[in-house]
Amino acid sequence: MRTRSWVLGACGALVVAAGGAGPAGAVSEPEADLALHGSAVMTGDRVEVSLTPRNGGPAxxxxxxVLLRxxxxLAEAQQLPRGCxxxxxxxxxxxxxxxxxxxLGERLTVAVRLKERPAEVTxxxxxxxxxxxxxxxxxNDRLKVLVLDTGDPYAF
Structure with a gap:
């Protein structure tokens, strides 16, 4: 019984630390709606991705x-922008x-080199x-884009 009391006490402390409990003991979390729009261009073994984030709120x-996969x-050596x-x-x-x-957030541009020269990449x-x-x-923030080695921008 003593262990169970300690566990329940610790869980209660976590609820209070997380901002308190709402109705029926639910913890309220701020809600945001991130949208990512941009383009990707592939030329040979290089892919350049440019995107602009937007938060539709309400918080x-x-x-x-953001994650780019x-x-x-990718080639071993990369010159990634600050913050990446x-x-x-x-x-x-x-x-x-x-x-x-x-x-709108600040535009992010990331150029990477691929290990090989595929005709396309997702x-x-x-x-x-x-x-x-x-x-x-x-x-609007979890996207897949097929990018062909054409030098043309593929929008998302």
Missing amino acids: ATPDAS WSVP ARTDERTVVCGIGALAVDA LEVDTAWLGGAVDRDRT
Whole structure:
């Protein structure tokens, strides 16, 4: 019985630390709606992705980041922009900063080199972090884009 009381006490402390409990003990979380729009261009072994985030609200986000994942491995050496980090052989995560409600964030441009020269690549764009906010509409921030080695921009 003593262990059970400690566990329940710890859980109660977590609820209070997370902002308190709402009706019926539910913890309320801020809600934001991140939309990612941009384009990707592939030429040889290089792919350049440019995107602009937008937060439809209803809450602002204090910090956010996006995940870019390619269907093929990236070259070992990369020159990534400030705020971006490679997380595995095919994935880069980039911070996009705070996002006010109904406002556009700063444009992010990421150029990568692929390990080989495929004729096409699939790019997955996804939200990695929303500063603790919840996004219930993932249709506009979780995207897949087929990019052909044509030098033409493919919009998303």
